[in-house]
Each structure stands twice: as structure tokens, then as C-alpha cells.
Amino acid sequence: MVQDSTIEEINVVMQEAWQAFHQYRQQSLSQRSIFIRTIALELEALGDELLRVASAETNLPEARLRNERNRTIFQLSSYADACEQGSWLEARIDTAIPDRNPPRVDIRKMMIPLGPVVVFGASNFPFAYSTAGGDTASAFAAGCTVVVKAHPAHAQTSDLVAGAIFKAADICKMPKGIFAHVHGTGHEVGRALVTHPYTKAVGFTGSYTGGKALFEWGNQRKEPIPVFAEMGSVNPVFLLPEKLQQSAEDLARMVVGSVTLGVGQFCTNPGLIIAMEGEPLQRFLQILALEVKNVNPGTMLHPGIAKGYTEKRASALSQRDVDTIAVSSAGASPNQGVPTIASASAQAFLNNPVLHEEVFGPYSIVIRCKDIKEMIEVARHTEGQLTCSVMATDNDLLANADLVEALKNICGRFIVNNVPTGVEVCLSMHHGGPYPATTDSRFTSVGADAIKRFARPICLQNWSDILLPDELKNENPFGIWRTVNNELTKDAIK
Amino acid sequence: MVQDSTIEEINVVMQEAWQAFHQYRQQSLSQRSIFIRTIALELEALGDELLRVASAETNLPEARLRNERNRTIFQLSSYADACEQGSWLEARIDTAIPDRNPPRVDIRKMMIPLGPVVVFGASNFPFAYSTAGGDTASAFAAGCTVVVKAHPAHAQTSDLVAGAIFKAADICKMPKGIFAHVHGTGHEVGRALVTHPYTKAVGFTGSYTGGKALFEWGNQRKEPIPVFAEMGSVNPVFLLPEKLQQSAEDLARMVVGSVTLGVGQFCTNPGLIIAMEGEPLQRFLQILALEVKNVNPGTMLHPGIAKGYTEKRASALSQRDVDTIAVSSAGASPNQGVPTIASASAQAFLNNPVLHEEVFGPYSIVIRCKDIKEMIEVARHTEGQLTCSVMATDNDLLANADLVEALKNICGRFIVNNVPTGVEVCLSMHHGGPYPATTDSRFTSVGADAIKRFARPICLQNWSDILLPDELKNENPFGIWRTVNNELTKDAIK
Numbered sequence: 010m011v012q013d014s015t016i017e018e019i020n021v022v023m024q025e026a027w028q029a030f031h032q033y034r035q036q037s038l039s040q041r042s043i044f045i046r047t048i049a050l051e052l053e054a055l056g057d058e059l060l061r062v063a064s065a066e067t068n069l070p071e072a073r074l075r076n077e078r079n080r081t082i083f084q085l086s087s088y089a090d091a092c093e094q095g096s097w098l099e100a101r102i103d104t105a106i107p108d109r110n111p112p113r114v115d116i117r118k119m120m121i122p123l124g125p126v127v128v129f130g131a132s133n134f135p136f137a138y139s140t141a142g143g144d145t146a147s148a149f150a151a152g153c154t155v156v157v158k159a160h161p162a163h164a165q166t167s168d169l170v171a172g173a174i175f176k177a178a179d180i181c182k183m184p185k186g187i188f189a190h191v192h193g194t195g196h197e198v199g200r201a202l203v204t205h206p207y208t209k210a211v212g213f214t215g216s217y218t219g220g221k222a223l224f225e226w227g228n229q230r231k232e233p234i235p236v237f238a239e240m241g242s243v244n245p246v247f248l249l250p251e252k253l254q255q256s257a258e259d260l261a262r263m264v265v266g267s268v269t270l271g272v273g274q275f276c277t278n279p280g281l282i283i284a285m286e287g288e289p290l291q292r293f294l295q296i297l298a299l300e301v302k303n304v305n306p307g308t309m310l311h312p313g314i315a316k317g318y319t320e321k322r323a324s325a326l327s328q329r330d331v332d333t334i335a336v337s338s339a340g341a342s343p344n345q346g347v348p349t350i351a352s353a354s355a356q357a358f359l360n361n362p363v364l365h366e367e368v369f370g371p372y373s374i375v376i377r378c379k380d381i382k383e384m385i386e387v388a389r390h391t392e393g394q395l396t397c398s399v400m401a402t403d404n405d406l407l408a409n410a411d412l413v414e415a416l417k418n419i420c421g422r423f424i425v426n427n428v429p430t431g432v433e434v435c436l437s438m439h440h441g442g443p444y445p446a447t448t449d450s451r452f453t454s455v456g457a458d459a460i461k462r463f464a465r466p467i468c469l470q471n472w473s474d475i476l477l478p479d480e481l482k483n484e485n486p487f488g489i490w491r492t493v494n495n496e497l498t499k500d501a502i503k
Numbered sequence: 504m505v506q507d508s509t510i511e512e513i514n515v516v517m518q519e520a521w522q523a524f525h526q527y528r529q530q531s532l533s534q535r536s537i538f539i540r541t542i543a544l545e546l547e548a549l550g551d552e553l554l555r556v557a558s559a560e561t562n563l564p565e566a567r568l569r570n571e572r573n574r575t576i577f578q579l580s581s582y583a584d585a586c587e588q589g590s591w592l593e594a595r596i597d598t599a600i601p602d603r604n605p606p607r608v609d610i611r612k613m614m615i616p617l618g619p620v621v622v623f624g625a626s627n628f629p630f631a632y633s634t635a636g637g638d639t640a641s642a643f644a645a646g647c648t649v650v651v652k653a654h655p656a657h658a659q660t661s662d663l664v665a666g667a668i669f670k671a672a673d674i675c676k677m678p679k680g681i682f683a684h685v686h687g688t689g690h691e692v693g694r695a696l697v698t699h700p701y702t703k704a705v706g707f708t709g710s711y712t713g714g715k716a717l718f719e720w721g722n723q724r725k726e727p728i729p730v731f732a733e734m735g736s737v738n739p740v741f742l743l744p745e746k747l748q749q750s751a752e753d754l755a756r757m758v759v760g761s762v763t764l765g766v767g768q769f770c771t772n773p774g775l776i777i778a779m780e781g782e783p784l785q786r787f788l789q790i791l792a793l794e795v796k797n798v799n800p801g802t803m804l805h806p807g808i809a810k811g812y813t814e815k816r817a818s819a820l821s822q823r824d825v826d827t828i829a830v831s832s833a834g835a836s837p838n839q840g841v842p843t844i845a846s847a848s849a850q851a852f853l854n855n856p857v858l859h860e861e862v863f864g865p866y867s868i869v870i871r872c873k874d875i876k877e878m879i880e881v882a883r884h885t886e887g888q889l890t891c892s893v894m895a896t897d898n899d900l901l902a903n904a905d906l907v908e909a910l911k912n913i914c915g916r917f918i919v920n921n922v923p924t925g926v927e928v929c930l931s932m933h934h935g936g937p938y939p940a941t942t943d944s945r946f947t948s949v950g951a952d953a954i955k956r957f958a959r960p961i962c963l964q965n966w967s968d969i970l971l972p973d974e975l976k977n978e979n980p981f982g983i984w985r986t987v988n989n990e991l992t993k994d995a996i997k
Contacts, residue, residue: 031908031912034908035908090989094989096991099952101930101931101952102931103927103929103930103931103932111925113927113929114927116927116929116931116932117931118930118931118932118933121911123944123945224722224727225722228718228719228722232886232937232938232939233718233938233942234938235943393726403967403969403970406967406970407970414525414528414529417615417961418525421962422961422963422964423963423964423966424964424965425963425964425965425967425970426965427964427965431605433597433607433608435607435610436595436597436612436986436989437595437596437597437610437611437612437962437986438597438610438612438962439612439960439961439962441959441960443726443959444727444728448727449729450617450959451617451729451955451958451959453960458593458595458960461945464945465935465937465944465945466915466933466935466945466947466952467911467914467915467916467917467933468915468916468917468931468933469916469917469919470916470917470919470921471918471919471920471921472917473897473900473919475897476897476900476901476919490991492590492930492931495584495588497590497984497991
């Protein structure tokens with residue numbers, strides 16, 4: 010059993026993170042990248058033992074955890090590549106025009122790190138969104154030091170991964186305090202971390218309640234700080250008429266697969282399915298029901314999550330005008346999540362905010378619309394989402410431009426004919442979205458643009474070339490992309 | 504006398520801004536740019552009458568206002584250029600890899616507008632940071648509709664400029680509601696605008712008290728929204744030893760010019776001058792005192808600003824261990840700001856938070872340090888700033904790397920051997936800085952990067968080329984820069 014960190018310990022940790030920041034921020038992009046890649050190597054070197062510990066703590070199968078570790082290693086190495094490649098620095102140079110009246114002086118700008126970043130790991134991704142996950146990798150790439158609060162549901166896994174980071178820091182001769190790992194089961198530790206004066210930004214993945222609390226603590230400080238909280242969503246899937254007519258059965262199988270994947274424990278789990286009434290929807294529902302009955306309940310991440318699912322599901326199913334379409338026919342053991350599909354009319358959905366809430370687990374509700382007008386109404390009255398999906402032919406999309414525009418307005422990722430689960434790690438990914446999906450729709454927590462959450466521009470006016478950071482020197486020694494006098498170029502400045 | 508808008512009027516205005524948003528966001532970059540350039544033309548067409556009205560309302564000389572209008576026109580046209588050029592869209596494309604296991608689908612990302620933006624004009628820049636100023640221009644470039652609350656101190660000027668925007672909207676056949684102009688003397692109108700559910704972002708330039716209030720209203724909404732408030736700063740100027748030894752007299756003249764420019768009514772006014780004790784500082788202070796005595800008091804923007812200056816100045820001068828070095832020797836009429844220089848020891852500064860506060864007007868305090876260690880202490884204990892300046896030889900900077908690093912950490916713009924007043928409008932400019940200079944150090948309110956405050960990414964997964972926005976289509980019809988499979992290119996995708 011791990012012990013909660015004390016306030017005194019947190020003060021020491023933040024003091025060290027602050028001191029280390031002043032050294033680490035001066036390290037080159039290449040030094041930062043080597044450090045991040047070394048973390049990836051050390052994470053791999055933890056071998057199967059890490060998977061066993063994580064599986065015991067989270068009830069996730071080892072095969073899934075092996076994939077997640079691979080993804081985490083890929084994430085670390087792709088953020089290291091992006092860090093070194095330097096586009097995220099947004100280097101901009103406007104050279105002097107001495108003969109202008111008044112003369113223009115030389116002005117150059119690039120990104121620098123914010124300061125120590127506090128990272129809160131997610132229960133459902135013990136590797137990819139936890140100790141050495143995307144938040145940590147992007148903060149290190151930006152030049153920030155990192156303090157991770159381990160998720161109490163996988164504290165030992167987090168200790169092992171933290172060990173890999175400490176080892177990498179040691180190998181790369183990083184300053185003491187570049188990384189710290191603390192434990193806390195209650196709110197006190199989190200609050201002390203977020204409100205500490207040396208904390209300059211926060212990364213979080215988890216529940217709305219948790220993210221909202223951190224966001225408010227961050228804003229209420231004497232010096233407010235950016236808190237990026239990814240708080241999940243219901244990820245609506247819209248079934249458009251021509252596509253539904255053509256492929257009701259295939260769509261039903263696809264949706265059930267996505268709803269029940271990993272016992273439904275993904276931020277991108279499709280919790281809302283919207284379609285128009287009619288014979289194609291009947292076919293869809295029939296297969297949906299058959300398929301759901303055949304999916305076995307699965308053990309959830311921890312008893313708190315299982316209890317939350319059972320209660321939220323019961324509450325949703327007991328709402329007026331909600332029908333239960335299908336429930337897994339296998340018996341469920343304690344702490345298991347039972348795959349469940351409900352249904353309600355668009356009017357019931359529009360009139361009842363409870364039906365808009367995320368039920369974290371293998372649950373989804375089908376909303377039946379009378380016509381496209383009602384479907385657009387549903388889209389317009391749905392809160393901010395990480396993703397919206399449409400199952401549609403090109404004809405469907407061309408014929409329903411109003412729906413498409415309404416959906417663009419509420420989501421961070423807009424998917425055609427794919428399910429929302431499965432978040433590719435690449436530069437074009439956006440894992441974010443309008444509130445309440447996240448606390449700031451302008452940032453992502455997946456893909457190398459995630460680095461930008463933890464960096465800010467600094468403008469250097471009238472500096473001698475010799476004193477400028479290498480990234481902004483005339484000769485462009487690292488050959489990075491820079492905007493020079495409004496033109497993107499890798500060229501040196503003559 | 505203009506009338507305050509009522510809550511009912513604000514509801515109508517926001518409703519129209521929301522409806523217009525859904526049309527305007529679909530307009531092409533080129534349509535948006537033409538609209539912004541038309542505003543510039545209409546602003547120019549207001550002729551000298553606008554300058555006369557503005558001068559009567561603000562007490563600013565017509566010559567200064569003529570320059571400011573030119574700057575505003577340049578700002579509009581340069582943001583229009585940036586809008587059209589499209590780099591701010593941060594277009595990213597990762598093409599499908601069907602034979603990967605699992606296959607990768609096509610994923611593309613670009614910026615889209617947040618929604619209606621509420622803009623609060625600044626009293627000290629009736630054109631450049633007001634009705635058709637940088638916030639309005641960047642919001643229109645992003646594809647947002649705009650509601651401006653006129654600054655009550657130049658309501659008629661604001662009405663005239665709003666007229667130019669309405670005319671441009673008319674000429675360009677923009678949707679009704681793309682722009683609105685409301686008046687409010689108290690807090691009620693501002694609060695109603697910021698807390699309205701259809702408001703999706705706020706831009707503000709002004710006082711700390713005002714900016715902080717908007718920031719809190721924005722955060723406390725059911726759906727929090729980004730509030731970018733630029734709240735001014737004291738803009739410390741550090742005089743390093745070798746430079747001070749060489750150029751004490753020239754530096755003194757330069758500093759006085761900057762402190763008293765425009766009756767000191769700039770966010771970038773240097774309110775804090777830090778130097779080491781000794782003979783060079785004596786020479787500097789001697790010239791500083793002579794020069795300040797020769798600068799006449801000037802009429803301030805409005806009686807409230809003049810009253811604030813008189814009170815803040817009196818409070819600063821009455822602090823323990825603060826000496827008055829020099830005061831303008833000319834008599835002052837009511838509502839004039841009297842140029843004043845004070846002085847205090849580093850220890851007095853470190854122990855008294857009042858000396859850290861902005862005194863908005865032609866006032867500055869010289870902080871005397873015993874040694875470089877004390878100077879670094881002062882740097883480390885200074886709050887977030889829009890700018891820091893160092894007057895220094897290259898030797899000074901090379902010998903004082905710790906001071907340089909400490910300053911990088913607290914400011915948005917770091918200037919060598921220039922005064923902070925005078926903010927160039929160019930892409931490399933950063934007009935922002937750590938709190939309390941602004942509410943979010945990651946964004947700027949000057950330069951085309953200001954557009955990014957009002958835009959967010961959307962990721963389009965698995966879309967047919969024909970349905971993608973033109974900016975993301977394979978053929979790249981507008982020839983914008985895009986990152987395709989991690990490489991920046993303007994090429995079409997084969």
C-alpha cells in the first residue's frame with residue numbers, strides 16, 4: 010500500500026521541479042528528444058513484469074496492455090521527433106528595415122516552456138495517458154519539468170513507470186527534480202499540487218467532476234494557470250438514411266463492437282446513437298439487440314468505476330420514456346459491466362438532460378427521430394464532444410449540409426463511417442473538443458500539437474545574432490522551418 | 504449622450520451574432536479577407552472628421568490619432584493577408600495507410616472559428632485596440648462574428664468606426680448580425696455580454712481590475728469560455744553596468760522619452776528602472792531629473808484616468824523609503840498628468856508590493872541595487888510582464904546569463920537597447936505575457952498570430968475528398984502550406 014504524499018513533501022517536490030526547470034529549459038531540442046527516447050527504451054525494458062502488475066491492478070488483459078505500451082512508446086518517440094524537428098516552436102523572424110521611417114528593428118519569436126507541469130493520470134489508460142503518457146511526453150518536449158500524481162487505481166504500475174523515467178533522467182544526466190512522482194488518494198494532494206505557486210500548467214484526463222475541480226482551482230489561484238482537462242463525452246453517432254437503408258446490419262455490428270470494446274471504458278465510447286424511425290432502423294435495432302446479448306460482461310477497471318456504471322446505467326434506464334433494447338444475456342460477477350442498449354425518442358432526449366450524460370461503460374442509447382429536422386435539433390442540443398460520427402453515403406452528406414455544419418460546431422473530431430473508438434497518434438489527430446469535452450477547445454492531448462499546451466511565445470527584439478537562441482540565429486543551424494519576413498523557409502538569413 | 508444597451512437588446516444582438524456565425528464561418532478565406540480590407544477602406548473614408556471627434560473625446564492630438572488610424576488600417580490589411588495566406592489554419596494531413604495492421608484511415612485537421620466574440624475596446628487606443636482594432640480584425644479573420652462594447656470614454660468615435668464596419672458588411676453582403684455595437688457605462692452590459700450563452704470568446708485591453716472581472720465571469724459560466732485580457736504591466740528596464748558606464752546620459756534621455764510619451768498612457772510604458780548603485784547611475788539620474796523637469800504635463804484621456812494617476816502616484820510617492828527624484832516643473836491644469844520619477848532601494852522594492860503596481864501615466868521608479876545578485880532578486884520577484892528591456896552591451900549580456908534567464912521567464916517580449924513603447928505590427932511580435940500581464944501567456948493581441956485566440960482545431964477522419972473543405976482537399980486549390988505526412992508542403996496530394 011502506497012502512502013499519500015504530505016503537503017511538506019509536495020513543497021519539496023515543487024521547489025525541486027522549479028529549480029530543475031531553470032536548467033532543463035536551457036537544454037537543446039536534441040537533448041530533450043534524447044531524454045524522451047530514453048524513457049521509451051526504459052519503459053520497454055520493464056518487460057512483461059510491468060504488464061503483469063498493470064493487469065492485476067486494472068483488470069485489463071495483458072494483450073491490450075502490451076498494445077497500449079507499444080502505443081505509449083510510439084507516442085514518446087513521435088513527440089521526441091516533433092520536438093527535435095522544431096515546427097512547434099513557430100519561429101518567426103522579421104528582419105530590421107533601417108531605412109523605413111520610423112526604422113523597423115529586428116524582431117524574432119519562438120516558443121518557450123511554461124514551467125513545472127502537474128500531470129494527473131487516467132484510470133483507463135495506465136500507460137498512454139498516465140505516468141509516461143502523452144501529457145508527460147509533451148511537457149518534456151516543451152522544456153517543462155513534470156510532477157505526476159499517480160492514479161490510485163494503478164499506483165504500483167505508476168511506480169514502475171516512474172522508475173523508468175527516473176532511470177532515463179539518470180542516464181541523460183538530467184537535473185534533479187526534472188521529474189517527480191507523488192501519491193494521493195483524496196483531493197488534498199491534487200489540490201496542493203494545482204494551487205502550488207511553482208506549478209505553471211496542469212494536464213488531466215478523467216471525469217468531468219475531477220477535471221472541473223482542477224480547472225476551478227487553477228483559475229482561482231492568485232496567478233491563474235492553464236488547466237487542460239480532457240473530461241470525456243458521449244460521442245454521438247448519427248446514422249443517415251441512405252447509409253442506414255444500405256447497411257443497417259453491418260452498422261449495428263460495428264456500433265456494438267465499439268460500445269462494448271474494453272468494457273466500454275474509453276473517452277471516445279459511442280454513448281449516443283441517433284437515427285430516423287422506419288424499417289431500416291428496425292433492422293438495425295434487431296441486429297444490435299442480438300449482438301449485445303452475445304457480448305459477455307467484463308470486469309471493470311476498479312470497484313469505483315463498476316459502481317459508477319451500475320448506478321448511472323440504472324438511473325438512465327429508469328428515466329421516463331426510456332426503453333431497454335437489449336442487455337447481455339450472460340450472468341455478471343461483481344465489478345463487471347453489463348453491455349446494455351437503451352432507446353428513447355428525440356423529444357424525450359431533448360427534454361431530459363440526464364439522457365445527455367455520459368454513462369462510462371458498455372452502454373449506449375439509441376435516439377429515434379421523426380425526421381431530419383428532429384435530428385438537427387438533437388445535434389444542436391448536444392453539448393461539446395470529443396467526437397461526432399456520421400454513418401453516411403456521400404449523398405447523405407451532400408443532402409444534409411445543415412446537420413454537418415451543426416455537428417462541426419460541437420466536436421473536436423468529425424468521423425465519417427468509422428467508429429469513434431481508436432485514436433490514431435499522429436499530427437493531424439485532434440483529441441479535444443468544446444466544453445465539457447475539455448476545458449479549452451483550442452488544444453489537443455493526442456498528437457504532437459499537444460506540446461503547445463505547455464509552451465508560450467517569447468519575442469526577442471533587437472538582439473545580437475550571437476546572443477539569440479540557436480533556433481533564431483541567422484544561420485539556422487538546426488535547419489528548422491521558420492517564417493522569415495512572412496515567408497516559410499529553412500534558409501539561413503544572409 | 505449615448506444610451507446603455509438593455510439586457511433585452513443584448514439578447515437580440517447575441518441571437519443575431521449566433522445566427523450570422525453559422526453563415527459567416529462557411530465563407531472562404533478570400534471572402535473574409537475582402538470584408539476586412541473593405542473595413543480598412545471605410546475607416547480611411549471617414550477622413551479628418553473621425554480624427555476631430557476622437558481628439559475631442561480622448562484629448563489625444565490629431566497627429567497621433569492619424570498615425571494610429573494608419574496603424575489600424577495596416578493591421579486590418581495585414582490580418583486580411585494572413586487570413587488568406589492560410590498558415591494560421593495549421594492544416595495537417597495524414598493520408599491513409601490501408602496495408603498497415605491495423606490500417607490507418609485518412610485524417611486531416613484545420614482551424615475553425617469559435618463562435619461570436621465579444622470585444623472590449625481600450626480607452627488609450629481609440630482605433631488600434633477598439634472598435635475596428637486588433638481583436639475585431641483577428642476575430643473576423645478567424646471566421647467569428649463580433650460584438651463590440653464601445654469604450655464609454657470615446658463612444659462617438661466608436662459609433663463612427665462601427666458605421667464604417669456596418670458599411671463594409673453591407674458592401675460585402677455579409678449576413679445581418681456579423682457585427683454589432685453596443686454601449687454600456689456600468690458593469691451590467693459587460694457582464695451580460697460575457698455571460699451570454701452564445702458568446703464563445705472575449706477580447707479585452709485595459710486595466711487589471713477590468714480584465715480580471717471578465718476572466719472570472721468567463722470561467723464561472725456553465726460553459727466556460729476563453730477570455731483574453733491584456734491588462735498592462737510595469738515593463739521593467741534593466742540598466743546593465745558596462746552599458747550604463749558608457750551611455751548613462753543617452754539612456755536617461757531615451758528612458759524619459761519613453762516614460763512621458765503620450766502622457767505615459769501605454770500598456771508598454773516603462774514604470775520600473777533597475778540599475779546598480781555607483782557613479783554611472785548618479786550621472787543617469789542627474790540627466791533623468793533634468794529631462795523630466797522639462798517635460799510639460801499633458802491632458803489625460805479622461806477625468807477617471809487622470810484621477811487614477813494622481814491617486815496612484817501620490818500613494819507610490821508616500822511609501823516608506825521612496826524618494827521623489829524629479830517632477831515636471833511646469834504647472835499642471837486639472838486632468839493633466841505630471842511627469843514624475845521616483846527612486847527606492849532594491850530592499851524597499853522587494854519588501855513592498857505597492858511598488859510593483861502599475862501607475863498608469865508618466866511615472867517611473869528607479870530601483871537601486873547594491874550588486875547583480877540584488878538585481879536578479881528584483882527580476883525574480885517581479886510579476887508577469889508584457890515586456891522586459893535590458894540596456895546592455897553584448898559583454899553585459901554574456902556576463903549576466905542568470906539575469907537574462909530570469910527575465911525570459913517573466914515576460915512576453917524581451918528587448919535589448921530599445922524602449923518598450925512602440926509595438927511593431929508584424930508576425931514575430933508578441934504582445935502578451937505571463938499573468939497578470941494577460942490572462943493567458945500563450946496568446947498575443949498584436950500580430951496575425953492574434954487570430955489563433957479565436958479558432959480551434961477540428962479533425963476530419965475518413966472524409967471523401969469531395970466533401971472536405973477546400974483547404975484540406977487533395978489538390979490544395981488555394982496553394983496553402985500544409986503538413987502532409989509530417990512534411991510541410993504546398994504540393995497537391997497525388
